[in-house]
Amino acid sequence: MSMFKKGEKKEMPGISSGSLSDIVFMLLFFFMVTTQMRETENKVVVKIPQASESVKLERKDLSSYINIGTPIRSLQAQYGTDARIQLNDSFKTVDDIRDFVAAERDSKSEADRSFMTICIRADQDVRMGIITDVKQELRRCSALKIMYSARKGE
Amino acid sequence: MAKKTPAINSSSTADIAFLLLCYFLMTTTMGSQTGLSRRLPPMPDPNQKVEDQKVNRRNIIIVKINSADRILAGSEPIDVSQLKDKIKIFLTNPTDDPNLPVMEPTEIEGLGNRKVSKGVISLQNDRGTSYQAYIAVQNELVKAVNELRDEASMREFGKKFLALDEDQQKIIKNVVPQQISEAEPKDVGKRR
Numbered sequence: 001m002s003m004f005k006k007g008e009k010k011e012m013p014g015i016s017s018g019s020l021s022d023i024v025f026m027l028l029f030f031f032m033v034t035t036q037m038r039e040t041e042n043k044v045v046v047k048i049p050q051a052s053e054s055v056k057l058e059r060k061d062l063s064s065y066i067n068i069g070t071p072i073r074s075l076q077a078q079y080g081t082d083a084r085i086q087l088n089d090s091f092k093t094v095d096d097i098r099d100f101v102a103a104e105r106d107s108k109s110e111a112d113r114s115f116m117t118i119c120i121r122a123d124q125d126v127r128m129g130i131i132t133d134v135k136q137e138l139r140r141c142s143a144l145k146i147m148y149s150a151r152k153g154e
Numbered sequence: 155m156a157k158k159t160p161a162i163n164s165s166s167t168a169d170i171a172f173l174l175l176c177y178f179l180m181t182t183t184m185g186s187q188t189g190l191s192r193r194l195p196p197m198p199d200p201n202q203k204v205e206d207q208k209v210n211r212r213n214i215i216i217v218k219i220n221s222a223d224r225i226l227a228g229s230e231p232i233d234v235s236q237l238k239d240k241i242k243i244f245l246t247n248p249t250d251d252p253n254l255p256v257m258e259p260t261e262i263e264g265l266g267n268r269k270v271s272k273g274v275i276s277l278q279n280d281r282g283t284s285y286q287a288y289i290a291v292q293n294e295l296v297k298a299v300n301e302l303r304d305e306a307s308m309r310e311f312g313k314k315f316l317a318l319d320e321d322q323q324k325i326i327k328n329v330v331p332q333q334i335s336e337a338e339p340k341d342v343g344k345r346r
Contacts (some may be wrong), residue, residue: 020168021167021170021171024168025171028174028178032182035178035183049285049286049289049290050289051189051190051289051290051292052293054188054189055189056187057188057189124284125286126285127283127284128279128281128283128285129281132281135194138194139196142196142197144195146193147189147192148189148192148292150289151188152188
């Protein structure tokens with residue numbers, strides 16, 4: 001019995017918390033390196049469909065996004081539940097895509113313009129009609145490199 | 155003799171770091187954009203006369219998706235799970251079927267004479283097709299081509315397609331081209 005009671009008199013040494021900050025900083029750097037700044041606020045709900053053959057986007061800085069989906073719940077009263085197109089930060093129609101593409105193209109450097117990719121992020125329940133319209137408009141502005149966003153899976 | 159400085163209490167640096175961490179967690183997104191890459195055909199010139207781009211009938215397979223997400227490949231209704239095999243048969247024509255595409259012997263740089271399929275997959279969808287079904291079909295088409303490319307690179311270089319270097323991949327892409335055309339929008343099988 002006395003064996004167990006031996007340590008009772010000793011004081012517990014305080015755990016040094018100085019290294020805790022190092023650990024947290026390490027976490028911080030991990031997230032800083034692996035993530036990127038969120039550029040726009042999502043105003044539409046986008047549940048991306050799954051595709052096993054999806055490949056990584058090569059040049060993330062050269063891509064611009066077109067979000068298509070139903071407006072988020074808080075905006076449904078204003079915009080309804082029909083699928084809408086979101087460019088940058090606001091709801092737009094198909095006709096605005098021309099200006100959007102022109103603006104995006106201008107923001108890229110001269111050499112990279114031909115590699116610009118339009119990323120179509122559409123909800124999986126969206127009907128193809130709206131996407132076909134978008135595609136036709138993109139063809140009209142000769143932004144031909146597109147990508148259908150899809151999750152890797154299965 | 156300098157005065158001994160008292161140790162600075164460092165326990166709060168962790169809190170500061172946590173604050174920063176939370177900030178970055180909130181404002182950034184995990185950056186893994188994946189998807190299916192496609193090249194749209196350029197818009198036809200309105201001044202140009204509609205020239206009949208005559209593709210031999212045997213060289214084309216039309217995959218249609220209607221508004222109820224049913225798939226028609228060639229002339230028969232088919233399930234998504236069978237689509238890949240059908241496309242693979244279409245693109246390889248193993249039995250020299252006169253109804254399947256011509257396998258044209260082509261001179262390929264670095265390899266010599268290889269048979270290259272002239273098959274084109276034409277994908278048509280309805281305005282009412284769901285995006286999910288459309289992506290599923292696109293995925294199957296890409297999968298068929300990818301598997302054929304894997305087979306070709308195993309045959310030619312003894313490696314998987316993704317393990318090849320850039321030049322070899324280019325060669326294989328010539329042997330197995332990915333010819334998927336997204337046709338002009340049409341209303342097929344409209345029910346509403």
